[in-house]
Amino acid sequence: MEGAIEEQVITKIMTYQDKKSEKVRSKLKVSRGTSFLCFSFFFVLGICNFLPITFFAAANNFWLSKFANTTNPDAPRTRLQVNFASSVAITGTVSSLILGIFNITIAHRFKIVSRIFICLILELLVFMILAISAVVNTDNVQLLYFIGVLFAYGVLSGENTVNLLASAKLYVRFPRKYMKTCLLGQSTGGVIGDILNIISVAIFKDLVKSTLLYFIIACVAISLTMMLFGLLLRSEFFKESLESIPENVDKKMHSIQELRHLLYKIKYPTIILLYFMLTTEITHTSVTSLIVSEQHEDKTIWAENYFSPVMTFLLSDTFQLLGRLYLTFYSFHMPEKVFYVVGSIRMALLVPFIWMCNAQPRHHLPVLFSHDYQYGIIIAVFMFTSGILINWSVLLVPKLVEKHETDIAYTVYTFAMNICDIFIAPLGILVVNVI
Numbered sequence: 001m002e003g004a005i006e007e008q009v010i011t012k013i014m015t016y017q018d019k020k021s022e023k024v025r026s027k028l029k030v031s032r033g034t035s036f037l038c039f040s041f042f043f044v045l046g047i048c049n050f051l052p053i054t055f056f057a058a059a060n061n062f063w064l065s066k067f068a069n070t071t072n073p074d075a076p077r078t079r080l081q082v083n084f085a086s087s088v089a090i091t092g093t094v095s096s097l098i099l100g101i102f103n104i105t106i107a108h109r110f111k112i113v114s115r116i117f118i119c120l121i122l123e124l125l126v127f128m129i130l131a132i133s134a135v136v137n138t139d140n141v142q143l144l145y146f147i148g149v150l151f152a153y154g155v156l157s158g159e160n161t162v163n164l165l166a167s168a169k170l171y172v173r174f175p176r177k178y179m180k181t182c183l184l185g186q187s188t189g190g191v192i193g194d195i196l197n198i199i200s201v202a203i204f205k206d207l208v209k210s211t212l213l214y215f216i217i218a219c220v221a222i223s224l225t226m227m228l229f230g231l232l233l234r235s236e237f238f239k240e241s242l243e244s245i246p247e248n249v250d251k252k253m254h255s256i257q258e259l260r261h262l263l264y265k266i267k268y269p270t271i272i273l274l275y276f277m278l279t280t281e282i283t284h285t286s287v288t289s290l291i292v293s294e295q296h297e298d299k300t301i302w303a304e305n306y307f308s309p310v311m312t313f314l315l316s317d318t319f320q321l322l323g324r325l326y327l328t329f330y331s332f333h334m335p336e337k338v339f340y341v342v343g344s345i346r347m348a349l350l351v352p353f354i355w356m357c358n359a360q361p362r363h364h365l366p367v368l369f370s371h372d373y374q375y376g377i378i379i380a381v382f383m384f385t386s387g388i389l390i391n392w393s394v395l396l397v398p399k400l401v402e403k404h405e406t407d408i409a410y411t412v413y414t415f416a417m418n419i420c421d422i423f424i425a426p427l428g429i430l431v432v433n434v435i
Contacts, residue, residue, distance in 0.1 A: 064077070
């Protein structure tokens with residue numbers, strides 16, 4: 001899922017910013033009340049950096065129900081159901097690419113605060129519309145609703161691309177304890193969103209009501225972030241911190257030659273990123289969103305309500321977070337070429353394993369891993385190694401460039417990701433129609 005990949009990449013981007021203003025930030029005085037507001041704001045801002053992608057994806061059961069066969073509930077999954085996750089991935093890729101170009105070219109001409117506020121407003125509007133659509137009967141206009149949902153995701157993915165970079169530019173202007181709080185919100189945002197989805201399902205057995213509650217929670221979280229942001233903008237500490245690194249809205253664009261030179265410097269982590277993206281696009285969530293429980297035919301509560309939120313999303317997000325944390329605290333050195341070999345072996349083994357789990361409908365490949373626990377082990381190992389793979393790639397970038405090049409190097413890194421994703425994203429549709 002390309003949106004999630006971009007969020008993981010951006011988490012580390014600004015950690016390596018120039019530290020020249022750290023002394024200025026450390027001397028700023030802040031009251032206990034303002035400090036508490038800052039901690040609260042940066043934590044929920046970090047969660048909101050993940051919210052558009054996580055909340056949208058975790059509602060997988062709801063989307064599948066919206067595009068189901070309305071005349072025969074027991075019929076095989078429709079074409080809209082089968083291709084939904086892959087279509088979402090392609091839409092997000094295109095949207096992220098367009099706004100990625102905006103980030104590189106003219107984003108610096110707009111104030112950071114304005115960018116974040118506009119993005120939060122767009123998020124709120126989209127989730128309000130999605131919440132309303134949850135209670136509207138769309139059985140007779142499934143294709144139109146399918147297109148509308150893709151458009152909504154395109155808006156979320158695009159504004160999220162802008163919001164992630166703007167948020168990173170914001171929190172480096174504050175003492176590092178607030179930056180760490182925002183990174184904590186980003187790291188745990190996916191898991192928190194999955195847990196809230198499961199709670200919504202537990203409160204309301206009805207899928208429509210649980211999804212409505214889930215989207216309302218998203219609206220409340222975004223509104224809370226905007227409210228805290230508005231309050232903090234009035235404080236002197238917040239204003240002084242914003243000015244600790246002056247914004248240059250008139251700076252010149254980097255030349256094509258400079259960007260190409262930086263891309264060559266970071267070719268090793270970019271290739272590792274390509275490995276990660278390829279294995280993700282052809283498995284999670286294009287295929288994993290279609291995997292059903294071994295109790296599916298019995299229509300148990302576990303199979304109908306909890307299997308997808310718990311196994312496909314909560315379990316995968318948790319183990320990917322553990323993989324990222326493992327490499328963060330227990331770093332190890334491995335030559336780039338060896339890492340390529342390890343990545344290739346991982347792809348050759350785990351990707352076919354996921355394809356041979358109980359994804360429905362099927363066309364050619366057999367189901368070799370029909371039990372829930374088998375799928376759980378496979379997806380846990382896959383996502384844990386994904387977390388290690390992507391963090392290793394991200395952490396390698398600053399080691400290959402000069403300190404003053406780090407910021408633009410990461411921008412080139414994410415833009416290269418968006419370009420590659422244009423060609424990789426359609427593979428998801430191909431895979432789900434082959435297996």
